[in-house]
Amino acid sequence: MEEEKFRKEREEMLRAQIEDRGIHNPRLIEAMYRVPRHLFVSAELRAHAYEDSPLPIGSGQTISQPYMVAAMTHLLNLHGSEVVLEIGTGSGYQAAILSRMAREVHTIERYPELAEKAQTTLSELGFHNVFVHAGDGSLGWPPAAPYQGILVTAAAPRPPEPLIEQLDEGGYLVIPVGGPEGQELQRWKKVSGRVYQEHLFPVAFVPLRGNLGWREDEWRDK
Secondary structure, eight states, X not given: OHHHHHHHHHXXXXXXXXXXXXXXXXXXXXXXXXXXXXXXXXXXXXXXXXXXXXXXXXXXXXXXXXXXXXXXXXXXXXXXXXXXXXXXXXXXXXXXXXXXXXXEEEEEESSHHHHHHHHHHHHHTTOTTEEEEESOGGGOOGGGOOEEEEEEOSBBSSOOHHHHHHEEXXXXXXXXXXXXXXXXXXXXXXXXXXXXXXEEEEEOOOBOOSTTSOOTTTSOOO
């Protein structure tokens, strides 16, 4: 009975939060229907899993609002054959969605405890084409580069140069850029070795930490 309740909530989430806001990508809608978002949050928060908001997952991090997951995934323009890099694994939910949209997903998490928990959840749910790495996401993951899509789920001062370098020809980098006073979602595309930038819409993300992210003295966590 509980799973049926969550299934109906997931259907309503897709209708009201995703499709009614203009995202109608059939493969993406199917992916978000098939991935049980409630299993990527704590038991205490499962009743809120399909609400139109981010939720805390520990270590000062969040699982993104469902619409934001859909919008950022849609912007990668995936067809199914790609190798994708995600910066900021968090709960693993975004990686699970990407796993149904691409051939292979590498995802990096700064906090080892979150990386371990996400890997366990993903493995138990059968997402075997997702590889979780604990480390500095601002440096990317060179061993599996180049990537046909890169998605960053934390706000950076600017797109880190290693991510630009690891982006494949014709690939997209989707990243929130800015600080605590304001951020915007940007999409960068590599064409003939050069990158071209699109300014999209305002967003609010936790800070990207690491060698090429925000320092603690520049942006202090609450």
